[in-house]
Amino acid sequence: MIRILVAHDMRMIRSALIALLEREPDFKVVAEAGSGDRVLPLALEHTPDVAIIDLGLPCAGGVAVGTCLRERIPECAVLVTIGPLDPVVLRQALDARFDGYLPKSASPSQLAEAVRKVAAGQRAVDPQVALAAWDGLGSPLTERELEVLQRAAEGAGVPEIAETLHLSRGTVRNYLTTVVSKLKARNRLDAVRIAASAGWLRADGWRRDPARRHDSPV
Numbered sequence: 001m002i003r004i005l006v007a008h009d010m011r012m013i014r015s016a017l018i019a020l021l022e023r024e025p026d027f028k029v030v031a032e033a034g035s036g037d038r039v040l041p042l043a044l045e046h047t048p049d050v051a052i053i054d055l056g057l058p059c060a061g062g063v064a065v066g067t068c069l070r071e072r073i074p075e076c077a078v079l080v081t082i083g084p085l086d087p088v089v090l091r092q093a094l095d096a097r098f099d100g101y102l103p104k105s106a107s108p109s110q111l112a113e114a115v116r117k118v119a120a121g122q123r124a125v126d127p128q129v130a131l132a133a134w135d136g137l138g139s140p141l142t143e144r145e146l147e148v149l150q151r152a153a154e155g156a157g158v159p160e161i162a163e164t165l166h167l168s169r170g171t172v173r174n175y176l177t178t179v180v181s182k183l184k185a186r187n188r189l190d191a192v193r194i195a196a197s198a199g200w201l202r203a204d205g206w207r208r209d210p211a212r213r214h215d216s217p218v
Contacts, residue, residue: 002026002119005048007033007065008081009058017052020108027115036060043073049119050077054104055089063092070098077118081106082129089184090129092194100124139200140182146200148175153192153201 004021006029008014014032021027031042036057043051051069055062066078080093083104093101099118102111103126114124139146151161158176162169176188185191195201 001028002050002115003028003030003046003048004115005029005031005033005039005043005046005051005076007036007039007051007057007062008054009034009056017111020111021115023108024112024115027112033057036062036065039065040068040072043069043076047073048076050079050115052079052081052115054081055093061089063089063096066093066098067096070096077121079114079118079124101129102126103128139195141179141195141200145175145179145182146195148172149179149191149195150201152176152188153196 004027006014006018006021008017011034014034018029018032021029030046030048033039033042037059039051039053039057039060051066053062053066053069057065060068062080066080069076070078077099079100079102080098081102081104082090082093100114100123102114102124105128106114106126110126114126117124141149147165148161151164156164158169158172161167162172165172167175176191179185179195180188180191183191183194185194192201
């Protein structure tokens with residue numbers, strides 16, 4: 001019997017997911033969580049074999065929750081559900097090297113197969129997720145947005161960035177706000193961290209990304 005913990009913030013979806021899982025004769029859902037802060041306490045209490053974690057969990061992102069779970073209970077396999085396939089969140093999830101990745105559009109049979117795979121110590125990566133990962137390797141930022149963020153990463157303030165790039169201060173602030181929004185960052189510093197870890201910023205200063213093909217006009 002494979003013991004499963006299900007973590008999803010939407011009760012209706014969570015209930016439907018549990019109902020699907022419990023149709024399988026070798027599955028037993030031992031715990032459910034509606035927020036990220038409940039996952040670890042429930043996992044410690046119920047010792048599941050597999051934790052199915054939605055990456056959009058509130059009170060702690062799914063990536064952080066899954067990472068913590070793997071550190072504290074390494075014998076529990078982590079299978080994450082992703083949707084929509086946001087390139088930044090996807091990169092963070094892949095960097096965490098979880099046991100399995102499924103889009104929310106996966107069929108019940110795909111879900112059951114993935115659970116059995118990760119419970120057996122195998123990896124389960126849906127082809128749709130793998131393709132999205134391949135396509136999402138580039139930055140979601142335009143060239144100008146990356147340039148502004150690069151200057152900010154080098155320690156330049158808004159006035160200096162505006163002067164260097166011949167932009168108004170308001171325009172620079174707008175670019176930085178857009179960058180934070182696109183990267184789903186908490187603030188400007190977090191945006192720099194995300195972009196740097198993804199390899200979109202250069203340690204030796206700004207230069208054009210030759211892979212960029214569809215930058216928005218400035």
